[in-house]
Amino acid sequence: MPAQQDATGADRLAAPTNPDPDLVEVLRDLFADYRATRATPTAVVDLDRGLWQRLEDLGMTRLTGSESAGGSGGGWVDAAALLGLAAAAAAPVPLAEHDLLGGWLLEAAGLPNDGGLRTVCRPDPSGVALNVTWARDASRVVALWEDRDEWRVADVPAERIGIEERRNLAGEPSDTVEFDVDDLEAGALVPHEIGEQFHLRGALARSAQVVGAMERILEIVLVHVRERHQFGRPIGRFQAVQHLVADIASETALARAATDAAVARAAASDWRDPGMLFAVGVAKSCVGHAASVVVRSSHQVLGAIGTTLEHELHTLTKPILARRSEYGSLQDWDETLTTLASSAGHDRLWTLITTGRAKPSHDHRSHAP
Known part of the structure; x- marks a missing residue:
């Protein structure tokens, strides 16, 4: 949807658009069922792999990924609806980290995506990243690293990183992750x-x-x-x-x-x-x-x-x-x-x-x- 213009040619803020109603209906049903059948909440929140699998089967875990890269080809309007409905159900799944951020970085860097669960972070110059949500559950961690005046994206396997397990205020995994700087330096260069x-x-x-x-x-x-x-x-x-x-x-x-x-x-x-x-x-x-x-x-x-x-x-x-x-x-x-x-x-x-x-x-x- 192109941005509208006023009489003087100045772009106006884009008018809101609605997500696909069929998609919203499917998601409402899914999360309503999840809310009705989940276990009693506790102070500790862990990844719900059963729910993640259901979302993966529906093509929701890579909603915004391009079809050529194995995604569903959705846009930000549908993705925002998915995030909001999942949050409304307090669904413990890394949708933003895996798709909107991690998946997007991999595509931008031209790196392959095998569909394994990913999270994302920005390590400091020494290779340490704080408060990395869902790091302990990820098969790989996508790191966006500022290498002096360049940006690099590295898709690092879980076995090559050190994880100190922590939790945030909500009780969700929010870990400290330490990378080998060599792995970060080997990352693909991306535009500023x-x-x-x-x-x-x-x-x-x-x-x-x-x-x-x-x-x-x-x-x-x-x-x-x-x-x-x-x-x-x-x-x-x-x-x-x-x-x-x-x-x-x-x-x-x-x-x-x-x-x-x-x-x-x-x-x-x-x-x-x-x-x-x-x-x-x-x-x-x-x-x-x-x-x-x-x-x-x-x-x-x-x-x-x-x-x-x-x-x-x-x-x-x-x-x-x-x-x-x-x-x-x-x-x-x-x-x-x-x-x-x-x-x-x-x-x-x-x-x-x-x-x-x-x-x-x-x-x-x-x-x-």
């Missing part, structure tokens, strides 16, 4: 834009996941305030509770709109649009600020029951808190947006908002009286 794009792709993938989880939280909260009674009536009849529910709904809707706008721009331009930094920054900022409100307010509404291991709520709120700081913290993205807005100045701020970049005006006529 690949290295720059990786951070944006990761940030948008995490935004899509957090939004999906927040939408599920809203569903849980709405059911709870209708069914839970105090003083002879549903707690949803109390104004204080209504305010909390309204905050959850409005912040979730704002985060959804910002994320959809960035996904639509990415899909329309295949990530070539120079406004992607602003679009992803807005999404990550809106999602990050919304996350605080949604997590806090949902636990206030549900009270103690929402903190029990048996309840679904914590399987959503803890991953939200873990993921909102990945691929750039909320402060980092707020500072990025502040810098972009400041550099645009008052005369180009609207152009920045509507196009994602602050281009100088082509109209040099004086407006003085």
Whole structure:
């Protein structure tokens, strides 16, 4: 879908597009079944290989990979829907790492992909990467490494890396990985834009996941305030509770709109649009600020029951808190947006908002009286 243009020729933000409805229906059924049949949640989250196999059988684990490389040939709109629905089911599977990031890097580098489970990371100059999700479960780890002024992609077998097992706030595997620098130096060279794009792709993938989880939280909260009674009536009849529910709904809707706008721009331009930094920054900022409100307010509404291991709520709120700081913290993205807005100045701020970049005006006529 090409970006629209206004009368002056300035590109507008791409209009949101909808994912394939048949795909969404299949995914809703799959994750509804998973949610209904999974074991009682615990404090530790491990890869669900049975669910991963079901997704693989449906072609979902390599949804955005090109058909020539063994993928399903899907785009970012469908992939964002998959991420959101999986996150809403608290599905412990590395969809973003394996496909949208790892698979994409392999294709960009011209490296083969045997379909084995992969995760992805950016090692430091010494070859160490922190907080690598699902590393212990991967058959290979795709490393994007900055080698002085060049970027390299290495697809390293699990037996050639050292792993110190750790877990994040959500209880998911989030390991420290150590590479042999020789393996990284042998990686394939990729253009500089690949290295720059990786951070944006990761940030948008995490935004899509957090939004999906927040939408599920809203569903849980709405059911709870209708069914839970105090003083002879549903707690949803109390104004204080209504305010909390309204905050959850409005912040979730704002985060959804910002994320959809960035996904639509990415899909329309295949990530070539120079406004992607602003679009992803807005999404990550809106999602990050919304996350605080949604997590806090949902636990206030549900009270103690929402903190029990048996309840679904914590399987959503803890991953939200873990993921909102990945691929750039909320402060980092707020500072990025502040810098972009400041550099645009008052005369180009609207152009920045509507196009994602602050281009100088082509109209040099004086407006003085």
